[in-house]
Amino acid sequence: MKITARSLTFDVVADGPARGEPVLLLHGFPQHSGEWVRVAPYLHAAGLRTYALDQRGTSPGARPEAVEDYRITECALDVVAVLDELDLSAVHLVGHDWGAICAWHVALRHPERVRTLTAVSVPHPLATAYAYATDPDQQERSAYIKLFREAGKAEEVLLADDARRLRRLFDGSGLDDARVGAYVRPLLVPGALTAALNWYRAMNRRDLEGLGPATMPTTYVWSDGDVAIGPTAARACAEHVAADYRFVPLAGVSHWIPDQAPAEVAAAIVARGRA
Template identity: 65%
Template sequence: MRIDARGLRFDVITGGPEHGEPVLLLHGFPQHAGEWNDVMPTLHVAGLRTYAMNQRGYSPGARPEAVEAYRLAELVADAAAVLDALGVDSAHVVGHDWGAVVGWALAAGHPERVRTLTAVSVSHPAAMAYALTHDPKQKARSAYMALFRRPGVAEKTLLALNASGLRRLLRGVGDDARLAAYVDPMREPGALTAALNWYRAMSRTDLAATGPVTVPTTFVWSDRDVAIGRAAAEACAAHVRGDYRFVELAGISHWIPDQVPTPLAEAILARVRPAA
């Protein structure tokens, strides 16, 4: 379905029982709502209603040109506005990669909208800001962001030679068909620039300003994640005031929803329905 919110039009994949508890699924870079395709069926069987949105820059109808339009506050406001348009007062929020950043910030700034939070792969923004400043290993892991923040150069690098840069970045998501499902939309005019604008609009000030999370929270991290190291992952606990669980997956890379959808779905359900 398409949702009009904040003067933009967002594509949203819906599924599950119409009156089930709502779950908002937020994707990361350089993917889209389809990264939840293998996670959602387990949630549907459990009676949950899912809403997987293509976020700002990823929905063709929600692709403003200005870099400032992709600051974290705008991304959080989009998620809240889509919930409003759906008539959902509060939802269980699940986010991967950049979607996790939005989820953390939404839960911190608008706890009344978030029943529970399951953040996947990327740490609480303040934990990331601290790690980027104080942990040399995390700074090295995040060095790719310097390229992503260079207009034109990043696009050329990632799309050259049949998008070989994007393909290398996504190594581990699955077979050729799954890889193409993520790469092909990024080759559409303006799509990759809009996605990269999330990085270009990012500031450590915005990240560090994200407050503590008071809602029940699970952070799912994999020990072979090339982007997020253990120091940043374990620092999340200091930024959660509600019930908190840290789920570590062994031998898995950054692409958790694609690689291990069932264990991830089980972690989500354990958070949504802890007594089950």
């Protein structure tokens, strides 16, 4: 379906039992709502209804030009507005990668809209900030962000040689060429990669202002093979949840958890919703 909210048009894939409790799924970079196709059937079998949102920059009808338009606070407001249009007062909120960051901001700034939170790969923003400030390992893991923030250069590097560097981001995921291509092809459309990278370019320390602990039941799923998020950030997440908290570490899994371990992700979501 297409949802018009905040003068933008978002693509949303809705599926599952019509009267099931709603689960909103938020994707990361360089992916789209299709990253949930292996997770969603497990959720449907558990009686949950899913809404997978192509977020700002990914939905072709939601690509404003200004970098400032991609501030994470704006992306969180998109989620709230889409929920309004879907007539969903509150949902089980799930996000991976940038989708997890957005989910944290929705949960922390608009807690009344979130029944439970399941964050995949990326912990509470203050946990990530702490790790980046104190841990050389996390600083090394985050070094790629510098390139992604360089307008023009990042696009040139990632798209060169048939998008070889963009495809290589999925190394270690176990995904075949067809699956990787399904993620990469939409980013080859002129302007699409720039819009996606603008999430990185809009990052600002002001985004952390006013963030407190999560106050709803929260699960954090992390994998020890994640090249982007190390154990310091993962362990620090617990300090920023003032509610029932579950940490689900997955051994031998890469950053691409929903693709590589869909059953485990779904089990964490279902268990959180039933707690």
